[in-house]
Amino acid sequence: MRLLRRQSRQDPQPSDEGDSPVIELRGVGLTYPGPPPVEALHPCDLTVRRGEFITVVGPSGSGKSTFLNVAGLLDSPTSGRYLLDGIDTAALPDRERTALRGRRIGFVFQSFHLLPHRSALENVALAMLYTGIPRAQRLVRARAALDQVGLGHRTGAVPGRLSGGERQRVAIARALVGRPSLLLCDEPTGNLDSANAASVLGLLDDLHGAGMTVLVITHDPEVARRGHRTVTIRDGRLHP
Ligand SMILES: Nc1ncnc2c1ncn2[C@@H]1O[C@H](COP(=O)(O)OP(=O)(O)OP(=O)(O)O)[C@@H](O)[C@H]1O
Ligand SMILES: [Mg+2]
Numbered sequence: 001m002r003l004l005r006r007q008s009r010q011d012p013q014p015s016d017e018g019d020s021p022v023i024e025l026r027g028v029g030l031t032y033p034g035p036p037p038v039e040a041l042h043p044c045d046l047t048v049r050r051g052e053f054i055t056v057v058g059p060s061g062s063g064k065s066t067f068l069n070v071a072g073l074l075d076s077p078t079s080g081r082y083l084l085d086g087i088d089t090a091a092l093p094d095r096e097r098t099a100l101r102g103r104r105i106g107f108v109f110q111s112f113h114l115l116p117h118r119s120a121l122e123n124v125a126l127a128m129l130y131t132g133i134p135r136a137q138r139l140v141r142a143r144a145a146l147d148q149v150g151l152g153h154r155t156g157a158v159p160g161r162l163s164g165g166e167r168q169r170v171a172i173a174r175a176l177v178g179r180p181s182l183l184l185c186d187e188p189t190g191n192l193d194s195a196n197a198a199s200v201l202g203l204l205d206d207l208h209g210a211g212m213t214v215l216v217i218t219h220d221p222e223v224a225r226r227g228h229r230t231v232t233i234r235d236g237r238l239h240p
Pocket of ligand 1 (some may be wrong): 062067
């Protein structure tokens with residue numbers, strides 16, 4: 001699908017573009033400095049191939065969000081090597097890591113993180129504010145992303161006038177509009193009732209069916225079953 005095409009023009013050259021995994025972790029760990037230091041993610045290995053749908057489960061405090069922050073380039077690991085789309089992220093200066101994150105990763109969080117006074121269309125279009133894409137084009141792409149998540153008829157609504165599931169679908173449209181390689185979701189249905197959760201999960205299934213690589217963190221065994229592979233984290237240790 002058109003929205004899933006990757007934008008790679010300005011990224012550093014990956015070592016072996018095309019066939020490289022989306023995520024490749026080799027001995028990647030993270031210790032928060034403290035004091036006292038917290039080894040939130042013990043050194044771990046994980047490979048996520050293009051088009052996989054992976055779920056990550058584990059009890060509260062086990063290190064799921066820490067793992068997502070590392071995979072999403074929000075935090076740098078304190079050990080190991082992380083290749084995203086074949087690009088060695090440790091070697092990148094901060095600005096390039098940020099740019100890589102912006103182009104390759106879409107985030108969806110439990111609490112939506114939408115701007116309350118902006119319409120759905122503006123919330124999605126704002127994700128492209130610093131891309132150099134002209135405003136008219138940003139609005140066209142935002143509208144297409146909202147169409148894709150089934151909200152083409154609600155583009156003018158502010159978040160307060162949308163259901164929880166609709167809000168999360170706006171957040172998913174915002175994550176997709178930059179045409180990322182990878183969609184990272186931290187408890188995407190955690191604030192939703194079962195009907196709204198089902199609509200969001202159905203959308204994630206559709207996106208995966210269209211070729212998107214999806215990684216979902218969840219407490220919910222029902223959500224975990226949607227993944228084609230489930231990875232467990234316990235006490236900061238990843239069990240692929
Ligand atoms: N900035 C930080 N500094 C020090 N320790 C932290 C920091 N952030 C998280 N931790 C600790 O790291 C561990 C893992 O936290 P994390 O947020 O990854 O857990 P989680 O599995 O996402 O939990 P939840 O399901 O409750 O969201 C916890 O022991 C937590 O207290
Ligand atoms: Mg968490």
